[in-house]
Amino acid sequence: MIERLSLSDVCALAQDCLTRAGAPDAVAQAVSAEVAAAEAAGERQHGIEALLRDIRLMRYGRIEAGARPQVSRPRPGLMHCDAGHGFAAAALEGAVGALHDLARQQGIALLRLDRASDPGAMIGVSGALARYGLAVLAFGAVGAGRIAHPDIAAPATLRHPPRDVLAMLLPQPMGGQPADGPLDGPVSHGAWIVALDPAAAGDRMLAADIWSVVPAAPPAREIAFSSELLEQLVTA
Structure with missing residues (x-):
């Protein structure tokens, strides 16, 4: 039924x-x-x-579930969000405002999420940053990435997220995929979010013709x- x-x-x-x-x-x-x-x-x-x-x-x-995420800035354009083995969506929601401010100040900002539940599609954080006028690239350890832009109606899926290229520049481990079972340790997934201010830096690096994008359905x-x-x- x-x-x-x-x-x-x-x-x-x-x-x-x-x-x-x-x-x-x-x-x-x-x-x-x-x-x-x-x-x-x-x-x-x-x-x-x-x-x-x-x-x-x-x-x-x-x-x-009650973890308190810790957000720090280890480098001028880099934010680190330690979810404390909690939910990725809640940790990212709490970091959106600071990431937006940093991207506006620097022109471009990176957020590294660690020790979180599987971040999944990250539609919420991508869409929120795009509504603030930023171009966004978000991707986890596996699966499709997500691209958002003020001119795109909704965050779209990247068929081939640029993990290999960014891994050479940002070699920090992306986090594994713990088995869905009771005997493994706390969840410890990771993700990267790139937020770019098009007005300050231009957005050619996030242009749709660079990567194959799956158009977002209504x-x-x-x-x-x-x-x-x-x-x-x-x-x-």
Whole structure:
């Protein structure tokens, strides 16, 4: 049986499940917004499926939902966000304002996320920075990257994120992909976000003709779920 939920209902359901699992309200709000954004973009692996995984990891003690991220600036144009084995979406939401300010001051800024849950699509942070007028490139250890720009309606997927090139310049380990099981250690994923002020530095480095981009589809207003999937979620 198929059930259809509005995006607001998806967000509310995700937030309720996270709160019942023990996540603080602010964390639940940040993560549920990212879940809804992924579902709207048609990326279920970063939406409800990721939420199911992460609630299990909370139950196993591998995600510290109440972690307090620590943000530092080890270099003039570099920010470091240590999520403390907590949720990536919540840590990144807390760092958006400082990253925006740094990019405006420097023309370009890098954010390194460490010791976080799987960062997934990072639609929330990419979209927020683009709404502030910045061009953005975000990518984790595996999977597609994300590009956002004030002139693009929604963050788009990069088929071939430039991991290899940036790895030569920024050789810090990207973080592994811990198994989805109860016996492994705390989650410790990483990601990079590049934020560029087009007015200050030009944005040729993030031009769409450099990398192959999957155009963002119009966000869905209703999301179809199987009853089995929803049952798994509400009983997680």
